[in-house]
Amino acid sequence: MLTGALWRRSVRDQGQQGGRMSDNTTDVRQEPPADDAASGRHAVVIGGGLAGMTTALQLADAGLRVTLLESRPRLGGLAFSFQRGDLTIDNGQHVYLRCCTAYRWFLDRVEGAHLAPLQDRLDVPVLDVGRASGPRLGRLRRSALPVPLHLAASLATYPHLSLAERASVGRAALALGRLDPADPELDGIDFATWLGRHGQTPRAIEALWDLVGVATLNATAANASTGLAAMVFKTGLLSDPGAADIGWAQVPLGDLHDTLARKALESAGVRVETGTRVREIRAARDGGWRVEIDGEGLDAHTVVLAVAQREAHALLPEGALANPDRLLDIATAPILNIHVRYDRKVLRRPFFTALGSPVQWVFDRTEAAGVKEGQYLAISQSAAQEEIDAPVAELRARYLPELERLLPPARQARVEDFFVTRERTATFAPTPGVGRLRPGAPTRAPGLYLAGAWTATGWPATMEGAVRSGFTAAGAALQDLGRPHEHPLKEAA
Incomplete structure (x- = not known):
C-alpha cells in the first residue's frame, strides 16, 4: 500500500521522459531522427498496468511507434475502479509517499497530480483499543x-x-x-x-x-x-x-490510471488496445518478434512483457531467461478490502490505523466514490492470507463489531451496504531470498524485455516499484536501439 526504497543506477537504468514536467524531472524529449519513421521501428508493450503504461510513454516520447496491449477492458492493472450501482469504487486503497518520485512523475505525466495530493506533513492517527484501561489515540507525526x-x-x-x-x-x-x-x-x-x-x-x-x-x-x-x-x-x-508524507487519490483510481492515462498515451501516439489477449510471442523469420493476438499478428522490433510473473512465464519464448522457472518461485501475497457504507458520518478523519484490533487501516472514501448521503469507509487489510477466502457473512460478523469498537458513532449508524473485494495475488511476497529470484529488465533474447513491480527494481511491490520498472525496461530497450536517453528522475543522475 505504501512504499520506500533506494535507486541503484546502472547503464541500463536510464530512460527517456517527456510530457509535463514536475520538480523531480528534467525535460529530455528529443525529436526522433529522420530515419526512425522510415525504419518502421515498432514496440509492443504487453500489459496496461503502471509498468506497461510507463514503458509505453517512455518509448513513445523517444520517437518509437508503440502499441500497448491489455487483456482487461480497462487500464490500471491492480489499481483500478469499478461501478457498484451509482458509486465508483476502488478495488482497494492505494497510497504513495513523497519519496515516491517515480509515481509522482507518472501523476505529472498524465496531468493528475492535483487529484492525488500529499499531506503537508506526515500525520498518522494510531488508535489502540487493546488496552485494559480503554482506547487511546496516538500519532506518528514529523516536524520540519x-x-x-x-x-x-x-x-x-x-x-x-x-x-x-x-x-x-x-x-x-x-x-x-x-x-x-x-x-x-x-x-x-x-x-x-x-x-x-x-x-x-x-x-x-x-x-x-x-x-x-x-x-x-x-x-x-x-x-x-x-x-x-x-x-x-x-x-x-x-x-x-x-x-x-502520505498522498492518495481524491478521485476514483480509474480517473487517474485509466481515463487520464489513456489520454496521455494516445496523445503521445501510442495505439492502446484493451480487451486484447496475447496468445504467443515468437521470433520472426526476418528478425524481430511476432506477437499473436486474437485475429491479428503484430510485428515488432521491441517487445516488453509488463504482466504478472506467472503470465510472463507462460509467454516467454524458450531461452529468453536462463532459468525461467524462477519466476514461478516468486510467491504472491493477498490484500483484502472491506467496504462499508453507513447512513451517517462515523469518522471525522480522512484515515486512521488501529492496534489491538484485526482492523488495519481505515479510509474515508465518501466523496471520491460519489456518496451523497452518509459515509463510505474502506478497510485495507494487507498480508491477509488467513482471511482472503473467508465468506462475506463471516467477515461482516467480524468487522462490523470492530468498527463499532473503534468508532463509537458507528454503534448508532445503519449499515447501508457491506461488500468485499479480494486481490489474491495483489503483490509479490517479499519473503527472505526473493531478491535473487527477481529478474532484470533485459532478457537473453534481443529486443525482449521485462517490466513489473516483481522485477529487480530493489523496491517492494508498489505503484512506485511498477513505474520504476517501466523506466528500466524502456531505458534498456532504448540503449539497445542506440537511442540517446536520460533517466527522468534527478536522483538517478
Missing part, C-alpha cells in the same frame, strides 16, 4: 527538523510504547540507517530476526515496525526480507524529513 530529529518529538511521546521501547526504537532506526538494502545477505534474513537482534520487543514490532511494514511490504516482519524492509524504512523515514 532535519533527519532523524524530524521524528524525535513524535517518538518521545508515542503512547503505545514504553519509555524503554521508544529509546530502543531510536537505536534500531540508527542501525537501520547504516544498512545497505542491496546487500545480498540482508535479503536472506527476515526482518523480525534483525529487529530482535537490535532490541525490539514484540510490542515494539506490533505497534510501530509492523504498523508501517505490513502496509508497505504486504507482509509481517517475520515474513519480510530485511533488505526490502530496509528500503522502506531507510528511504521513507530516514532519507528526508518529508519523505514519508
Whole structure:
C-alpha cells in the first residue's frame, strides 16, 4: 500500500521522459531522427498496468511507434475502479509517499497530480483499543527538523510504547540507517530476526515496525526480507524529513490510471488496445518478434512483457531467461478490502490505523466514490492470507463489531451496504531470498524485455516499484536501439 526504497543506477537504468514536467524531472524529449519513421521501428508493450503504461510513454516520447496491449477492458492493472450501482469504487486503497518520485512523475505525466495530493506533513492517527484501561489515540507525526530529529518529538511521546521501547526504537532506526538494502545477505534474513537482534520487543514490532511494514511490504516482519524492509524504512523515514508524507487519490483510481492515462498515451501516439489477449510471442523469420493476438499478428522490433510473473512465464519464448522457472518461485501475497457504507458520518478523519484490533487501516472514501448521503469507509487489510477466502457473512460478523469498537458513532449508524473485494495475488511476497529470484529488465533474447513491480527494481511491490520498472525496461530497450536517453528522475543522475 505504501512504499520506500533506494535507486541503484546502472547503464541500463536510464530512460527517456517527456510530457509535463514536475520538480523531480528534467525535460529530455528529443525529436526522433529522420530515419526512425522510415525504419518502421515498432514496440509492443504487453500489459496496461503502471509498468506497461510507463514503458509505453517512455518509448513513445523517444520517437518509437508503440502499441500497448491489455487483456482487461480497462487500464490500471491492480489499481483500478469499478461501478457498484451509482458509486465508483476502488478495488482497494492505494497510497504513495513523497519519496515516491517515480509515481509522482507518472501523476505529472498524465496531468493528475492535483487529484492525488500529499499531506503537508506526515500525520498518522494510531488508535489502540487493546488496552485494559480503554482506547487511546496516538500519532506518528514529523516536524520540519532535519533527519532523524524530524521524528524525535513524535517518538518521545508515542503512547503505545514504553519509555524503554521508544529509546530502543531510536537505536534500531540508527542501525537501520547504516544498512545497505542491496546487500545480498540482508535479503536472506527476515526482518523480525534483525529487529530482535537490535532490541525490539514484540510490542515494539506490533505497534510501530509492523504498523508501517505490513502496509508497505504486504507482509509481517517475520515474513519480510530485511533488505526490502530496509528500503522502506531507510528511504521513507530516514532519507528526508518529508519523505514519508502520505498522498492518495481524491478521485476514483480509474480517473487517474485509466481515463487520464489513456489520454496521455494516445496523445503521445501510442495505439492502446484493451480487451486484447496475447496468445504467443515468437521470433520472426526476418528478425524481430511476432506477437499473436486474437485475429491479428503484430510485428515488432521491441517487445516488453509488463504482466504478472506467472503470465510472463507462460509467454516467454524458450531461452529468453536462463532459468525461467524462477519466476514461478516468486510467491504472491493477498490484500483484502472491506467496504462499508453507513447512513451517517462515523469518522471525522480522512484515515486512521488501529492496534489491538484485526482492523488495519481505515479510509474515508465518501466523496471520491460519489456518496451523497452518509459515509463510505474502506478497510485495507494487507498480508491477509488467513482471511482472503473467508465468506462475506463471516467477515461482516467480524468487522462490523470492530468498527463499532473503534468508532463509537458507528454503534448508532445503519449499515447501508457491506461488500468485499479480494486481490489474491495483489503483490509479490517479499519473503527472505526473493531478491535473487527477481529478474532484470533485459532478457537473453534481443529486443525482449521485462517490466513489473516483481522485477529487480530493489523496491517492494508498489505503484512506485511498477513505474520504476517501466523506466528500466524502456531505458534498456532504448540503449539497445542506440537511442540517446536520460533517466527522468534527478536522483538517478
